Amino acid sequence: MHRDLEAVYIAETPVIAEVVVLWLGEHGIPAHLIHAGSEGPAQGIQVWVNDPTQAEEAQRLLEEFKAKQQAEETVGGGGPVEATCEECDKVTTFPAKERGSVQHCPHCGAFMDVTDGADEDADLDVGESEEGP
Numbered sequence: 001m002h003r004d005l006e007a008v009y010i011a012e013t014p015v016i017a018e019v020v021v022l023w024l025g026e027h028g029i030p031a032h033l034i035h036a037g038s039e040g041p042a043q044g045i046q047v048w049v050n051d052p053t054q055a056e057e058a059q060r061l062l063e064e065f066k067a068k069q070q071a072e073e074t075v076g077g078g079g080p081v082e083a084t085c086e087e088c089d090k091v092t093t094f095p096a097k098e099r100g101s102v103q104h105c106p107h108c109g110a111f112m113d114v115t116d117g118a119d120e121d122a123d124l125d126v127g128e129s130e131e132g133p
């Protein structure tokens with residue numbers, strides 16, 4: 001089954017597009033950019049492979065690329081998470097990538113949610129008030 005040749009990646013910014021093209025090039029897949037401009041419905045910059053037969057390989061590589069980027073974003077963006085154990089009340093710092101997961105408390109061994117804050121709970125409480133006018 002052959003699909004029509006299509007963009008293997010849509011980049012949100014020129015910088016990302018450049019990185020993708022360079023990254024594909026390093027893996028032996030020459031690629032180039034097509035600016036969607038005002039014609040296409042999608043904003044963004046399309047990355048096309050020069051050789052259509054390499055499109056599948058490029059897409060596989062780009063899955064890796066996206067996974068790698070997401071990992072970096074998570075680590076870089078969030079920073080370490082300080083979570084408080086509900087059992088022993090001690091604060092433990094977890095790496096950002098463990099945010100939102102459940103870990104063992106190193107102090108008492110209890111399960112604890114790795115969250116750094118009150119954000120989620122606060123939103124729930126503030127939403128509706130039963131005190132009418």
Ligand SMILES: [Zn+2]
Nearest residue numbers: 085088105108
């Ligand atoms: Zn604990």
